[in-house]
Amino acid sequence: MEVIMKMISELSDEIFFNLIRENRYLYFVNGFGVSVQLTISAALIGGIIGMIVALARLTNNKILSIIAEKYVDITRGTPVVVQLLIIYFAVFATTGLDRVVVASIAFGINSGAYVAELIRAGIQAVDKGQMEAARSVGFSYGQSMYYIIIPQAIKNILPGMGNEVISLWKETAIAGFIGLEDLMRGAEIVRGRTFSNYTPYLVIAIIYLYVTFLLTMALGKLERGLHKSD
């Protein structure tokens, strides 16, 4: 009994020090906002880059295709945190751009490589006979893509895109490296004040997990909707 009482009082102390005192919960709330903002803007940038790069890889133009391939190789072959630091300190160092914008671009460029591969694989997974059938009635390559191939490819691509957003949500936890106060950084600041060993991290772990859980659920709904016409 005494042990339990002691635990409860310790827990309430932890919560008090890490969340309530000096309105420390605001670090988590504001950090959450930054993380969400980064995820959404990086996903949008990544989606656009991914589409362009996938098309570049699929064209018959050798130069475009090679550039696209190298971009994918380099981006997937180096750690995101290194890319983030290079983009912040080397590429945008003198521009004075807002850090959120720089980080969004960095995460977007990284995500774009994965999205490009998703789109490419999704398009290539459409049966070859579909293109032939479309061409045989007289559609051009572009029309065949637009009316026949892409609508089918989207079904293959969307689930992967959802997973990509989930990855991004967790990946943005390194934004603190360039001084952004995201969720992760918020926890570190609080820990710096309270010297709690793990409570701030536990708090953000629960937040990350819960958002991932919500995204996964939404994705499941979407997938079930997509397969209705099967």
Next chain:
Amino acid sequence: MIKVVDLHKSFGKLQVLRGINNEIHKGEVVCVIGPSGSGKSTFLRCLNLLEEPTKGEVYIDGVSLTEHKKDINKLRQKVGMVFQQFNLFPHMTVMENITLAPIKLKGMSKEEAAEKAVQLLRKVGLPDKDYEYPNKLSGGQKQRVAIARALAMDPEIMLFDEPTSALDPEMVGEVLNAMKQLVMEGMTMVVVTHEMGFAREVGDRILFMDEGIIAEENTPEELFGNPRNPRTKSFLSKVL
């Protein structure tokens, strides 16, 4: 209507077609038979440039396909094609499958195209399937929709690439019947097939292909009744 001159096609080192010459006239039904790997399908696919010839020429109404690659989309509208694997568009209803090309390529109105599609579906014996998705249809029904889809563009000639080879035996008849209907209407047709009975019944001319050339060609009576080439004889003795 279609003229083929010295047609060669190689895939890498593999020579699939080794010099094919032939002419297909308006209203003619030509059936192409032969062992697998003899180049039948490749020959057919060269006729609408789904495969690009390595050497030689294909003329449609006197226009060379290889010299007019820019106009290939227009030229293909004259040539309907039916595939072994049907290749219906799975994300569209039967109606959309049939009307998409006439609406987008011929500028037909939706109503006009739909009316035509209804007629075509009746012709192939599927009057009440307009709003089904392909995955709800049997193989034989899919193939008949594919025939209707090709006919919707009013082609001058129809190419059939083993149209019944992917079907369950009990569905072969319904597809062949739809094809016979076309023959009776005087459609020009090139049919790659393993259905010897069908070839014999409706073919005006049979081409026997072996190892990338036309090894023998003749009327069905002669080719099936009195084959001259020993390879034709040996092939027919195996399949008949």
